[in-house]
Amino acid sequence: MTRIGVITFPGTLDDVDAARAVRHAGRDGAAEAVPLWHADADLRGVDAVIVPGGFSYGDYLRAGAIARFAPVMGEVVRAARQGMPVLGICNGFQILCESGLLPGALLRNAGLHFVCRDQWLRVENNETAWTSRYERGAEILVPLKNMEGRYVADAATLDELEGEGRVVFRYVVDEPEPGQAPKRHLGADSPNGALRHIAGITDPTGRIVGLMPHPEHAIDALTGPSDDGLGMFLSVLDALVAA
Amino acid sequence: MARVVVDVMPKQEILDPQGQAVANALPRLGFDGVTSVRQGKHFELEVDDSVDDATLAKIAETFLANPVIEDWVVRRVDA
Structure with a gap:
């Protein structure tokens, strides 16, 4: 069985939904969500880690700045550098950037x-450990x-991300014209001013991914706007089984 | 003991919407003539004499500031 760790920091909000998404993806018993505690320098033998959203340590100083120094993050950085898949969502993305795992x-x-x-995203890279289920x-x-x-990020970093295909998700807007099917495009600006409409990126190996939007809140039509987010959790199970 | 001040500012090329909001509010409050505001952080540290400048620089660079987005200045001041 594939074991996916979900970290809880003081102030984390979305660990419960992230664990639910893992269980949902592994519905046939293929995956187990393993709670990881910020103060324990122990990954409990998991195969991948999700750093979920919320407001770790109250976002004091900068979002993710203090969480980065939590004992568990030392282990996450060590494991990530050895190829363990890591997904940072929202505050988790901020933490991965502060940790230096993502630029x-x-x-x-x-x-x-x-x-x-609810936000439309375009999948720009489906070759990461977390996005292979998407076209x-x-x-x-x-x-x-x-x-x-x-x-x-500075222009050189942005160009590097673009050149290496490491922009994973971009924000797109949904502006139907009268009588036309909805046609989505980048629009004049991203919802938060993100440079080049970047919503998510990956490291050079495609195993570490961070994004601001919340796929774990969109895993079934009952509780989310779609089940579009489930693909990320199915993707990593594929990647780990294939490994 | 010494007092150390660390000032952290968003880099010039980084958009600072908080500073802009302050700048935009000033004319509404009747204060004219302020053409630009940038908002940063100011830290005051009380440190033992054993803490050297290299350590202070490391504290600022690795924790108080994020070098990707911010510039910082460390200075010792008379307590």
């Missing part, structure tokens, strides 16, 4: 408002809810 940083939304809505160019609908979601 760039997440800043206060350009509009200064907390953004909370390249697929458009998925998942919740977006954050205050610090504006992805920034």
Whole structure:
């Protein structure tokens, strides 16, 4: 059975939904969600780790700045460098950036408002451990809810990400024209001012992925806007079984 | 004991919407002539004499500031 760890920090909110998404993806008993505690330098033998969303340590100093130094994160960084798949969602993405596992940083939304809505994303890279179940160019609908979601990096880093195909998700807007089917495109600006509409990126190996929107909140039509997010959790199970 | 001040500011090329919001509010409050505001962080540390400048620089670079997005200045001041 594949064991996927889900970390809980003080202030984490979405660990329960992340664990539920793992169980949902492994419905036939193929996967188990393993709770990991911030203060334990122990990954409990898991095969992959999810760093979930929330407000770890109250987002004091900077979002993710203090969580990065939690005992469990030392183990996550060590395991990630050896190839363990790691997914950072929202605050988890911020933590992975602060940890240096992913480049760039997440800043206060350009509009200064907390953004909370269902958001269309375009899958730009379906060759990561977390996105192989999607078609390249697929458009998925998942919740977006954050205050610090504006992805920034210097121009050289952005060019490197683009050149290596490491932008995994981009924000797209849904603007149907009268009498036409909805046609989604990048729009004038991203919902939070993220540079180049970047919603999620990966490391050079494609095993570490971070994104601001919340696939774990979109795993079935009963509780989410779609089940589009489930593919990320199914993807990593595929990757681990194939390994 | 010494007092150390660390000032952390968003890099010039980084959009600072909080600073802009402050700048935009000033004319509404009747304060004219302020053309730009940038908002950062100011830390005051009380440190033992055993803490050297290299350690202070490391504290600022690895924790108080994020070098990807922020510039910082460390200085010792008279307590």
